Amino acid sequence: VPFKQAENLSHDNLVRRAASLVTDSSSTFLSQVTLALIDAITEYAKAVHTLIALQRQYLDSLGKFSPAQEDAIWQVIISQRAEVNSKQEEMNRFESTWVTSVRLCEMAAEAAYISGAENASVTVRTNILLAQSQVEEAQKLSLDAEKKLAETKVMEVEKMTQYAASQGSSNDEEEIPEAYLRED
């Protein structure tokens, strides 16, 4: 039927279809970035937990190691701190891409809506909400890790003070490893 064909090829129709392709690809982009961000958050949280474990282990064994052993432990802690920083940078990088991908999807939803592709617009808005709740869930992991790290810092100060006091008569303050004070 020629009339039907003409309708299928109308500008409105072509624009609407093109808008649907945009919402599809924007949703794909959003989910790739969301997966990358969630992985980056998880890896950062894991690195923080490892750092916490190392630091607590060190504090529990204060004064039980030889200087050479202490030095070896300190190398591990310092390199884990570098790992935490690098994971945090990676996380921040994906976080900024993620914010952009959400804005892009909002723009795609608007474009689909104005083009008459209401369903595509609703779908992409649903995907935004889903991505936001997934990222919020993951961010609880990193917030929890950061909270535990802060608690460990408080513990550190207490233990180091106790240790310094117990060593006060026989040794001088030089016993507290310099790296520890410098890096924190």
Add this chain to the structure above:
Amino acid sequence: VPFKQAENLSHDNLVRRAASLVTDSSSTFLSQVTLALIDAITEYAKAVHTLIALQRQYLDSLGKFSPAQEDAIWQVIISQRAEVNSKQEEMNRFESTWVTSVRLCEMAAEAAYISGAENASVTVRTNILLAQSQVEEAQKLSLDAEKKLAETKVMEVEKMTQYAASQGSSNDEEEIPEAYLRED
């Protein structure tokens, strides 16, 4: 090579590819909307030119028609005015979609850039510039048509005044078609 494969599957790589899909589909959307807008502008300009031609024809033959003939011509002019209005609405509708599609492409370019897909970002920005220059070119047609329509209005006022003056002694002002005064 396992290392090569791991690199291909990295989050950065997947995000970059997904960003390229977004710039592709956004560019397609932009060009569909640009084509639709250019067609709508062209059709609007054509409708305005037809209206101008009808009005000039009427003014050139003032007083040469029977009341029945004048009425018939007036029906044509009135329906052409409706056509112009409808083409203008269509044009305005695509214009607003087009503005959205340009903003979408700018957003896609930003997303591609932040994802490390610099080439895709540059390509979509080039497409934006191209679309803008195509639309500006088409808008010259409609601006030209609107200018000519305004000139015809000035001509109308002059001709109608002359006609009214020439008819002044023998006929009264009722001779100027009511529809003409009402619709303009």
